[in-house]
Every structure is written in structure tokens, then in C-alpha cells.
Amino acid sequence: MARREEETKQSPRDPKVRARESSEPVKVVSNGTSGDSSMFSPRFKSVAAMAGWDEESLLIASLVVDDTPERQVKYKKRSDLHFKTPPTNSSRRKRRAQRRSPISMPVSVLNLDDDEETKKDESGKEKEEPQIIVNKEKETRDDKMAESSGVSCPPSSNLPCLDKLRDELSCAICLEICFEPSTTLCGHSFCKKCLRSAADKCGKRCPKCRQLMSHSRSCTVNTVLWNTIQLLFPQEVEARKAAGALNSSGEAVRQIPEKAFYNTRSVQSRRASSGVPSNREMTMRRRRVILSQDEEDDDAALAIRLVQNTEAEHQNPEQGAYNNHRSIRPLRTSSSRRIPSQDGDAALALRLQREEFMEVFRVDHGQSGSSLSLARANLRAMTSRAASHRATTRHL
Amino acid sequence: MAKPAAGSLAGMLTMTKPSAGSLASRSTWVSTTSVSSSGKRIQREMVELNLDPPPGCCAGPKGDNLYNWVATIIGPPGTPYQGGIYFLDITFPCDYPFQPPKVVFKTRIYHCNVDSAGNVSLEILKDSWSPALTITKVLQALQSIFTKPDPYNPLVPGIAHLYLQDEAKHAELAAEWTLRFAK
Numbered sequence: 001m002a003r004r005e006e007e008t009k010q011s012p013r014d015p016k017v018r019a020r021e022s023s024e025p026v027k028v029v030s031n032g033t034s035g036d037s038s039m040f041s042p043r044f045k046s047v048a049a050m051a052g053w054d055e056e057s058l059l060i061a062s063l064v065v066d067d068t069p070e071r072q073v074k075y076k077k078r079s080d081l082h083f084k085t086p087p088t089n090s091s092r093r094k095r096r097a098q099r100r101s102p103i104s105m106p107v108s109v110l111n112l113d114d115d116e117e118t119k120k121d122e123s124g125k126e127k128e129e130p131q132i133i134v135n136k137e138k139e140t141r142d143d144k145m146a147e148s149s150g151v152s153c154p155p156s157s158n159l160p161c162l163d164k165l166r167d168e169l170s171c172a173i174c175l176e177i178c179f180e181p182s183t184t185l186c187g188h189s190f191c192k193k194c195l196r197s198a199a200d201k202c203g204k205r206c207p208k209c210r211q212l213m214s215h216s217r218s219c220t221v222n223t224v225l226w227n228t229i230q231l232l233f234p235q236e237v238e239a240r241k242a243a244g245a246l247n248s249s250g251e252a253v254r255q256i257p258e259k260a261f262y263n264t265r266s267v268q269s270r271r272a273s274s275g276v277p278s279n280r281e282m283t284m285r286r287r288r289v290i291l292s293q294d295e296e297d298d299d300a301a302l303a304i305r306l307v308q309n310t311e312a313e314h315q316n317p318e319q320g321a322y323n324n325h326r327s328i329r330p331l332r333t334s335s336s337r338r339i340p341s342q343d344g345d346a347a348l349a350l351r352l353q354r355e356e357f358m359e360v361f362r363v364d365h366g367q368s369g370s371s372l373s374l375a376r377a378n379l380r381a382m383t384s385r386a387a388s389h390r391a392t393t394r395h396l
Numbered sequence: 397m398a399k400p401a402a403g404s405l406a407g408m409l410t411m412t413k414p415s416a417g418s419l420a421s422r423s424t425w426v427s428t429t430s431v432s433s434s435g436k437r438i439q440r441e442m443v444e445l446n447l448d449p450p451p452g453c454c455a456g457p458k459g460d461n462l463y464n465w466v467a468t469i470i471g472p473p474g475t476p477y478q479g480g481i482y483f484l485d486i487t488f489p490c491d492y493p494f495q496p497p498k499v500v501f502k503t504r505i506y507h508c509n510v511d512s513a514g515n516v517s518l519e520i521l522k523d524s525w526s527p528a529l530t531i532t533k534v535l536q537a538l539q540s541i542f543t544k545p546d547p548y549n550p551l552v553p554g555i556a557h558l559y560l561q562d563e564a565k566h567a568e569l570a571a572e573w574t575l576r577f578a579k
Contacts, residue, residue: 172528173493174433175440194493198527201494207528 043375162232169229172208173198177236178229179244183222186211192221350387354380434492438462441531453535455486463488466502467535471578472542476570477505480578484514484538486531496525499534506566506573508545508556516541517551 171178173194182192188208190198195207196219204213230237358376439462445455455467465486471477483502489495499521501514509517520529520537550556559566 174437175444175530176436194527197494201491202525202527205526207526210524210526 165232169225169232176240177233178225179237179240180221181225181229182220183225184211184213186213189222189225192219195219346387346390350383353383434488434490435462437493438488444530445532450532450536450539452539455484455531455535458485463490463492465497465531467499467531469535469538469542471574472539475543476567477507477542477574477578478571480505480574482578486534493527496521496529497531497534499538504573504577506555506570507541508547508550508552508559509541511551515551517546517549519549 166177169177169181171181171189171191171194173190176191178189178191180192181189182195183189184195184206186206186209188206190207195213198207199213205211206213442456442462452472453467453469455465458464458466465488467484467486469482469484471480471482481503482505485498485500485502487498487500489497499516499518501510501516503514504512516538518534518537518541520526521534545556545559547556547559555566558569
């Protein structure tokens with residue numbers, strides 16, 4: 001909470017930013033940077049044009065992103081990281097690079113062509129998490145199949161190889177799905193704990209092929225494999241985590257209500273049941289947290305900020321004169337009765353805009369999914385940031 | 397249902413067996429996890445064995461105790477042990493996948509690798525044990541010594557000698573024992 005307040009205080013108070021809000025591209029007097037259109041790659045521009053986005057306002061938005069104080073850069077970094085779905089080695093390297101130089105972040109957000117290969121397979125479906133899960137399962141399964149057993153399976157079929165995968169990904173020592181797999185030099189993977197106790201009790205030889213193992217390597221987690229396992233078998237991983245230690249579960253519970261609150265695309269029924277999550281619910285949510293952070297993190301960030309701003313607004317209601325989106329208000333109130341504030345309107349406007357945007361290029365360009373989805377993700381990140389800025393500056 | 401019983405028994409084993417107790421005390425986290433993890437692993441193996449048993453053998457817990465199993469191996473056709481049914485006791489140590497299970501023949505068998513007490517000399521049940529081996533693989537290894545005795549690491553040197561010198565005679569005697577004890 002304290003952190004969020006800090007964010008608010010740090011945000012720039014530019015009325016222009018306020019004036020330029022999501023749903024109507026406002027003609028903004030350029031503040032000396034309009035010539036800097038080379039910031040956008042041509043692809044981005046074409047995508048934006050398709051969506052009917054005003055390039056100028058985009059630029060402003062990007063400036064907002066640029067101006068974002070350290071805190072929010074951090075936030076964006078996080079959500080941006082999660083856009084890169086399967087952590088390949090290259091993307092990992094990139095992440096590290098980004099961590100080292102936060103200044104380069106805004107550039108990398110806008111640069112679509114560079115990051116393209118890391119976004120292999122994320123298709124345009126953002127609406128339902130299950131879809132995304134399936135996509136990723138396919139994707140990771142393909143990777144796994146290619147590298148492990150040579151058992152081929154058509155990627156289009158709906159998880160017929162899950163049993164084979166289960167066998168392939170289970171630890172030969174505990175016979176369960178590898179938990180924090182560690183890979184030996186000879187290429188065999190076991191749970192880190194299993195491998196360690198095998199080394200302790202049975203000598204430093206690979207349990208599978210009896211080759212000598214080295215010390216250091218046997219204790220590092222094979223992150224790619226581990227992430228793959230987490231994506232493929234969230235329940236099992238969850239069960240083992242729960243059995244192992246009950247330490248980190250509280251964090252997830254804390255975040256969920258806020259996430260569920262503003263996620264308009266998620267089904268209402270799911271939100272209705274968000275009181276005390278049952279075990280299964282928890283795993284489902286965890287899975288979503290893992291698998292669809294690209295969407296949810298954004299929403300969560302936005303939700304956190306907006307909720308906070310709503311609180312602020314209740315304290316000084318005359319500020320409500322700034323409402324730009326009265327026309328959307330009835331819609332908003334009918335869809336959600338909880339927040340009777342203009343920030344709710346802003347959120348809805350933002351969402352509508354997003355959806356419209358997605359609609360546009362879903363129809364037009366279903367094929368070139370990877371770059372477009374990345375573009376969409378970037379745009380989303382930008383708009384949410386811009387919106388939050390507008391919202392926060394308004395009250396200060 | 398079998399699990400709590402197994403857990404309590406494992407606890408008993410730890411108390412009664414000095415070697416296991418010292419092992420557990422040497423590394424602290426093992427003592428808390430190894431009991432349940434060995435139980436889990438044994439249970440898993442049981443399920444897998446029931447789902448997909450290897451041909452010619454079966455195995456399962458004797459009673460409520462998950463750590464004491466009984467197994468049967470049917471003498472493979474084409475060997476002097478053909479048609480015989482051999483019962484074995486399998487005892488799992490409480491740090492099971494890291495220590496080999498103990499296998500004892502309960503049925504008398506004329507075999508150079510099995511002594512009169514039923515002890516088996518099988519490398520993978522001793523020094524070559526690997527935690528990646530399962531009971532299924534142990535049973536398969538046992539089946540393989542039915543078809544191919546290992547006279548160079550014998551438990552009963554006399555039988556090994558006969559096997560090397562006069563295989564026909566060896567087969568005859570083995571078949572006779574099969575008829576006498578294993579049918």
C-alpha cells in the first residue's frame with residue numbers, strides 16, 4: 001500500500017497527459033517531440049493504423065512511458081517479462097540485459113521486430129485462459145518431444161501425449177513429476193532433492209546411466225525444464241509445493257482479489273466465487289498466474305492503481321469534473337456496480353479500446369500472430385500506463 | 397488406507413533398525429522426508445505394477461504393510477524351471493529408492509545364484525543398485541537369471557560348476573527340483 005502511494009506521488013502531473021485518454025484519440029499540441037516518429041518501428045505503425053490509433057497520441061503515450069518514474073518502470077518490466085511465454089535461453093539473456101539497464105526498457109517495449117522470435121506461439125486468443133494454456137502446452141510439448149524421446153505427436157491434437165509426457169518428465173527416483181529438476185552432465189534429470197540424496201547415499205553416479213556426476217552441476221535447477229513442468233503439470237507441482245512447504249501460498253491469495261476485480265473478460269461466475277478459494281480454485285488461479293501473466297499482470301497493475309485512485313477520489317469528489325468519458329458511463333454502471341467513479345469509466349474505456357483494437361486485427365491479420373500479439377501486448381502495456389498516469393495525476 | 401499403516405511401520409523400522417536410525421540422524425532432512433517419500437514411491441510402484449505387470453510375474457504387499465511384499469515369478473518357458481511358480485519375499489528398506497530392496501526366494505530352486513536360504517546374488521540388488529531401478533526391473537532381472545544363470549558369481553559353487561561342466565545334467569536336476577518344490 002505504501003508503495004502505491006509513493007507511486008502516485010512520484011508520477012508527473014502533466015495536464016496534457018490527462019487530456020489524452022484512451023478511447024478518443026485527442027489532438028494534442030505536440031510538446032516538441034512530434035518529429036521523433038522514428039521511435040516506432042514501421043510494423044508498429046501499421047498495426048496502430050489498423051487499430052485506428054492516433055500516432056501522435058501513441059507518441060505521447062510512449063513519452064509517458066518514458067517519463068515513468070523508477071517504480072513504474074519496475075512494474076512494466078515485470079509484466080513485459082511475462083509476455084515472453086516460454087523462457088528460452090535467448091529471452092533469458094535478454095531479460096538479464098534488461099535488468100541491468102532499466103533505461104533501455106522503453107525502447108525494447110516499442111521495438112517489435114527484435115523480440116519477435118521469443119514470442120513463438122502466442123496466438124491472438126486472450127479471452128480465455130484455458131485457450132492459452134492449451135497453446136502453451138502444445139508449444140512446450142513440442143519442445144520436449146523434440147529433445148527427449150523422439151516420440152512425435154501432432155501438435156494440433158489435444159494433449160494425447162500427456163501420459164507419455166508425464167512419464168518423460170517424471171523423476172526416476174521418486175517416480176513423480178520432477179520437482180525442481182536438476183540435470184546431470186550425462187543429461188538425465190531428477191528432482192533436485194532426489195538427486196542430492198542419491199548422491200549422498202548411493203555415490204556420485206547418475207542413477208540412470210551410472211556415469212560420474214560432478215558436484216556443482218547436480219545442484220542447479222534446470223530452469224527450462226522446470227518451467228516446462230510447471231506449465232504442463234501445475235496441479236502436481238502445486239501439490240508438491242503444498243506438501244513441501246506452506247510458505248508462499250499467502251502471497252497468491254493476497255493478489256487474487258484485486259486481479260479478479262477488474263478482469264472484465266474473465267467470467268463473472270469465477271469472480272463470484274472469489275471468497276475463500278478452495279484447493280482446486282487455488283491451483284486454477286495459480287495456473288493462471290503462471291500462464292497468463294501477460295494479461296493478468298497488466299490488469300492487476302491497472303486495478304491496483306485504479307482502486308487506489310478511487311479511494312483518493314472519494315476524499316475529494318469535486319475533482320470528478322475531469323471526467324472525459326461520460327458517454328460510456330451508463331454502460332459501465334450496468335456492467336459493474338462496485339465502482340461509481342470516473343476511474344471505473346477510464347478502465348472500461350481502456351478495455352473497450354483494447355477489445356476494439358484486438359477485434360480489428362483479429363479479423364484482418366490472423367496469420368502473423370506473433371508480431372501482432374506482441375504489438376498488442378505492447379500497446380496494452382502502454383495504454384495501461386498512460387491511463388494510470390492520467391488517473392494518478394488528476395488527483396494531485 | 398494403506399498409507400498411514402505404512403508410515404507407522406516405517407517409523408517402527410527406523411527405531412528397530414540401528415543402521416537406518418544412524419542414517420537418518422546423519423542428515424537431518426532425510427529423517428523427516430524419507431519415510432513418507434519411500435512410502436509414496438512404493439505405492440506408486442504398486443500402482444504401476446498393477447496397471448502394467450511384466451509378463452510372468454506379479455508382486456504386491458503382503459498385508460497392510462507396504463514395505464513387505466510378496467512376489468511370484470513363473471518359470472520361463474524353455475528353461476528347466478518352466479512351469480514352476482516361485483514365491484519371493486521382497487522387503488523394502490525405509491530409505492528405499494536409495495537402498496536396494498531385499499529379495500529372498502521362498503520356493504526352493506536349483507540355481508547357482510540362489511542359495512538354500514533363498515538369498516539371491518544379483519548385482520543390481522547389491523552394489524549396482526540404482527535408485528532409478530524399480531521392482532519391475534528387479535523382477536525382470538530375476539527372470540533373466542532363470543534363463544541365464546550367472547555361474548561366475550555363484551552363491552552355490554557346486555551348481556555353478558555343474559552348469560559349466562554339464563549343462564544337460566544341470567537342467568535335469570533343475571527340472572526335477574522344479575517339479576518337487578515349485579509346482
